[in-house]
Amino acid sequence: MAVDVLAEILTNRALSRDYNVLGFAAPEIARLARPGQFVMVRPTSGNDPLLRRPFSIFEILRDDRRQPIGVSILNKNVGVGTSRLYAARPGDRLSILGPLGRSWLDVFADAPGHESWFVAGGVGLAPFLTLAEHTAADKRPMRLFYGGRSQSDLYYASLFEDLGASLHLTTEDGTAGEKGRVTLPLERELKARGGRPVTLYACGPTPMMRAVAALGASLHAPTVVSLEPVMGCGMGGCYSCVVKVSGADQHPHFVRSCLEGPVFDAKRVQWEALAH
Amino acid sequence: MAVDVLAEILTNRALSRDYNVLGFAAPEIARLARPGQFVMVRPTSGNDPLLRRPFSIFEILRDDRRQPIGVSILNKNVGVGTSRLYAARPGDRLSILGPLGRSWLDVFADAPGHESWFVAGGVGLAPFLTLAEHTAADKRPMRLFYGGRSQSDLYYASLFEDLGASLHLTTEDGTAGEKGRVTLPLERELKARGGRPVTLYACGPTPMMRAVAALGASLHAPTVVSLEPVMGCGMGGCYSCVVKVSGADQHPHFVRSCLEGPVFDAKRVQWEALAH
Amino acid sequence: MARDLSVQIGSLTLKNPIIAASGCFGYGLEYAGSLDVSALGGVASKGLFLKEREGHPPPRIVETPSGMLNAIGLQGIGVHRYVAEKLPELRRLGVTNIVNICGTTLDEYCEVARVLSDHEGVAALELNISCPNIKEGGIQFGCSLTGTYDVVSAVRKVTTLPIIPKLTPNVTDVASFARASEEGGADAVSLVNTFLAMAIDVETRTPKLSNMLGGLSGPAIRPIAVRMVYECHQAVKLPIIGMGGIQSATDVIEFLIAGASAVQVGTANFVDPFIWTKLTDGLADYMDRHGIGRVSEITGSLRKNT
């Protein structure tokens, strides 16, 4: 079930020239949301742009008594819609529709004894905070592999640390953490993990997710990816958001990622058929 | 000559639930502007709405040394564009193009010895403040006949008083001034004026201007009206803004009010051909 | 005031004139978890062929000023899975199903129509002869007057269900296609399908859609669609289902005044999936303000300027 809320913007924290976190007053959505689900945000009340934009639910906002009062999104300003969201002001009202899609937890039932390793590239961090909270509540060991172009791309890692995750940060320019791709420490740690069973959860640029999927396959770690195709409606109405995945019959089919995703068992994804 | 300025909004004074005054930093326009000219304001930087909206230049804004730094508009929220302008915030930037059109002063050269009487309905007050300043500088006697639906429609009358105008206020509901139409005191005063020559300047709803024109004609006061047709461009490009006026040849023609108006000798206007 | 939102499209009664447009509302069930789909005037299903179809590779949509292009390529489950997997639940929910059917041949249209006629719960057939973005999507029928006549009259012979050819706007004279539909035995016509269009990524110099061409929908096209509905209303007696860019009750009423008996809403549902009650409430409010008892009094009520 999805609800549409004309939500007041509670906060807009600019993290840099292109990242910000927008908090929305939307208790209905906050109460329903499960880790990894997303919302469709309408960037304006007018027609420019016309369509909503999909965003992972980043935080569940709570009041002093820990009651859910809303959700936030981690927004990267890349175009017309996200630039409006970058410039939005507290007090503005925007329509947000959700929660939508399946949860990380719908792909693999929590496998007993598995460690949860999150692999995030840039704004791909967004769907992990809710998963980390869930994992912490489960008292399951977790790690965050988090890569960006430079230090200024790595936000909020400390929130994960506070929840008990161990961190593996990388930047392409070496300004923070290890220099290089996030798959470097991931591969090293996977190889060094001994017999411990690990589940990988990945979100970020498609090439990164594809590389993580390959590592997971070769190093025997079940892998879930959260894909980010263009989405027209988020509700299953338009068939714009398809990804080619192999079905129960082992044949590849286009499935709507707003209904059957955005999270998928990486083994099912036909990477070469993705739009970008 | 018109210039286009991506102007910072300096102030937004809400006068009521549907009137506000927006001040723009646009010294280039302020320096060029003459009484009764207008600007074309782009309500957003996007396409919703697409076209600019015409507004009379209300005030010339000046700094401490009386140097022109910008212009303001008196905005009445009646639709999609004006509602954006009602909600605009200081610091926002909007494109404003101007000054455009002819000045009140282009229609009749100041006739020596004439009194200037301004007849304004509601937001039709906007093009008079600059004219009043000019008239005050000329030390010419002036009066303001100003009518609205109720008290809350009558703004800024005191500015005119400060400039030396005598006031005749009316409201339809009697909450301020005389109860009834603004043409009531106008007719009375015109009849009572003895032999004094008077020029009438009118701006407001079309029926009001038409009534003023009729009074002016029958009571021998030259009358200038400032019309408000829909305008697509304000520059003479589109031919959308035509009004039917009689030409030098006495035949009625459609002329572009953004170039030949918005001010017209009321005698030339073919009232029955106006769009509303 | 006594005020009745129901409308009559030939033998078909709709509880209100506002229908979800084909391809914009899945098969209807997708929305059933979030809203009462039976409260809609009807649901036009995603276009159905006889067999399943994969559709075009992504990217399948691209946004344009006040509109969008789509080239879904009629991905769908085929008519047999529709009647087996969707129709029973849709019936149970009380949805008014207007099934949008496609074909690459006359025979396929007829066969799909036959299968649907054999099942309970289908209210009407919308003949998609106007999908602009697949070569075999019926557009070969929809762009030719004889093709339109042929497909309508062929389907007419195999079903007693109301049939509603859906017309393409990509023609010089849409009214002549409404006439051909009338002559072929249609119960109504629906229009407009999308406008053939394209968008190019200038950095890569490639089309933004994998299919290169797509169909333009959304508010951008509304003034053209209203004109076409008006032209068809002047030309035929058939009820008209109008669409193209509707996003408010005012837009619904505009189409009704131009000559539509009912309307469909597509793209706006993507923006606001809860739009339906806003539209019916707005229509009801308009009728109350104007003292209108029946929706049909609005249909074709355009007054000329004096």
Next chain:
Amino acid sequence: MARDLSVQIGSLTLKNPIIAASGCFGYGLEYAGSLDVSALGGVASKGLFLKEREGHPPPRIVETPSGMLNAIGLQGIGVHRYVAEKLPELRRLGVTNIVNICGTTLDEYCEVARVLSDHEGVAALELNISCPNIKEGGIQFGCSLTGTYDVVSAVRKVTTLPIIPKLTPNVTDVASFARASEEGGADAVSLVNTFLAMAIDVETRTPKLSNMLGGLSGPAIRPIAVRMVYECHQAVKLPIIGMGGIQSATDVIEFLIAGASAVQVGTANFVDPFIWTKLTDGLADYMDRHGIGRVSEITGSLRKNT
């Protein structure tokens, strides 16, 4: 880098490919007080008949989502006053004048063409056979293939000026009209004119335009216009002047890639009368970034998706 913005339209050389669209820039002189009109690739004049015309009563325009309708009705001063009152000053300013000509008969087109051919300062004739909002605006020629051929070949006989028929988008197959123009002896074609459309005031139930019907222009129509330019480019060798909703350099380039040799800008000039340098600067910047020396290298350079 050596980079040249000039383009060749048949025998006509334009300093850059960006032209003010007919009916959207007056006769050009209206803007001369505020900007350097000679810096534009060209100015397509407001449509001219032989005689003066009053045009339609207001309201003549109405805004629509990302677009506008107009029904100006070709108000104009007629060709004789144009050559007497406008052309001398336009020449003095160095403006490249593409004069848009209209007629109610073949003879009128030819007569207007003759008058203009007798005067210095006319760079080309754009034959308006596509004005959607007056009955006698040439649309009777522009919606028929033989009509198009007839008017082009008739004007061809009376002038050596480059002639550029302007095509209507309100047809099933625009490319066939480009072909008819080519056969008739045109030097180029321009497209698109506006889309026939209407808007209704639901409170009064009257058309929002005094003329009821009007032409839709602006960003809303761009994806359809790009598609039509692409189709014509596939069909004819003639240079194409593309237009419809251009409001940025990216949009200019999109039309060029689709197959245009030059473009016109109409509605966007209303929004931003100083758009011209932004467009040429943006185009120049694109050429520099992509190592393109001549605009013609962009024309028709669409790559297919793989």
